[in-house]
Amino acid sequence: MKKLIVLVLLLMTALAAPLVAQTPPRALIVVAHPDDESCFAATVYQITHNLGGIVDQLVITNGEGGYRYSLLAEDLYGVALTDEKTGRAALPEIRKRELLDAGRILGIANHYFLDQRDVRYTQDVDEVLDTHWQKGVVEPEVRRRLENGNYDFVFTLFPTPETHGGHKASTFTALDAVQNMEGRRPVVLGCQDAKRDAPRQPSWTGYHSPRHPFSSLPELYQTDRAVKFGFNDGLSYQIIVNWMVAAHKSQGAFQAGVSGYDLEQFVVLEAGAERARERARGLFEALAARAAHPKGVAPTPAPAEAPAQH
Numbered sequence: 204m205k206k207l208i209v210l211v212l213l214l215m216t217a218l219a220a221p222l223v224a225q226t227p228p229r230a231l232i233v234v235a236h237p238d239d240e241s242c243f244a245a246t247v248y249q250i251t252h253n254l255g256g257i258v259d260q261l262v263i264t265n266g267e268g269g270y271r272y273s274l275l276a277e278d279l280y281g282v283a284l285t286d287e288k289t290g291r292a293a294l295p296e297i298r299k300r301e302l303l304d305a306g307r308i309l310g311i312a313n314h315y316f317l318d319q320r321d322v323r324y325t326q327d328v329d330e331v332l333d334t335h336w337q338k339g340v341v342e343p344e345v346r347r348r349l350e351n352g353n354y355d356f357v358f359t360l361f362p363t364p365e366t367h368g369g370h371k372a373s374t375f376t377a378l379d380a381v382q383n384m385e386g387r388r389p390v391v392l393g394c395q396d397a398k399r400d401a402p403r404q405p406s407w408t409g410y411h412s413p414r415h416p417f418s419s420l421p422e423l424y425q426t427d428r429a430v431k432f433g434f435n436d437g438l439s440y441q442i443i444v445n446w447m448v449a450a451h452k453s454q455g456a457f458q459a460g461v462s463g464y465d466l467e468q469f470v471v472l473e474a475g476a477e478r479a480r481e482r483a484r485g486l487f488e489a490l491a492a493r494a495a496h497p498k499g500v501a502p503t504p505a506p507a508e509a510p511a512q513h
């Protein structure tokens with residue numbers, strides 16, 4: 204009898220475990236620009252490398268508007284990228300190559316490009332949706348990808364009022380697409396990077412407009428880029444993030460500030476997914492459980508006198 208009770212208890216524990224901890228997660232990144240994946244770079248790397256999950260990336264614009272930051276890359280590519288006409292013509296192809304390099308580092312399986320125009324910096328989301336992007340094209344394309352991809356999660360940038368209109372527009376488009384899709388809906392997560400010791404933490408007050416109603420669930424999830432592992436605990440996920448950022452060489456200023464962020468923080472953006480909070484919690488618990496042991500490898504014990512590092 205005792206054995207039976209133990210068996211039933213074991214079975215109940217197994218059934219109660221979060222689904223995402225048992226099956227490798229599938230996620231789609233939906234962003235405006237090639238390089239926006241930096242916000243969740245360590246999270247994506249951990250999903251693909253530590254959990255054996257699949258992450259795809261959908262980029263809505265061609266990134267042509269980034270020519271102003273390309274001075275240092277002009278010699279590298281042999282193109283006068285900071286000349287607006289030249290830069291806008293050459294950057295879409297260059298930035299695709301850079302994104303594929305970054306994607307190889309993060310383990311991204313497939314990239315999808317919608318090649319919408321990246322016209323200019325504006326905080327006006329409606330300008331982007333009404334005049335920069337082709338109307339009636341983007342949301343159905345995102346929805347079609349979601350319906351074909353069987354994703355558990357969608358990664359987006361959290362739509363604060365002061366962020367780039369393209370970032371807000373891509374997040375609202377992802378939310379609309381999830382709400383309109385047939386079948387099982389993925390959980391939409393909004394990301395912001397944070398500094399562990401900074402007195403000013405990111406505000407989670409989102410941008411609202413009558414055309415883009417949006418709410419976020421208050422629970423915060425995070426990935427710590429600074430988790431140590433490997434020989435002498437000398438490695439961390441910050442190294443991966445820096446590799447990824449360095450792949451985007453045409454975006455000069457982007458390289459400068461990235462080491463300062465050590466946390467990737469997320470909230471669930473409400474789009475009607477079932478058990479959204481529970482699924483998100485399960486993902487980040489599974490990631491945290493494996494973070495210090497990438498690929499399931501236990502940390503190498505350091506010898507008594509470790510050789511100097513070169």
Ligand SMILES: [Zn+2]
Pocket residue numbers: 235236238239367370
């Ligand atoms: Zn961007």
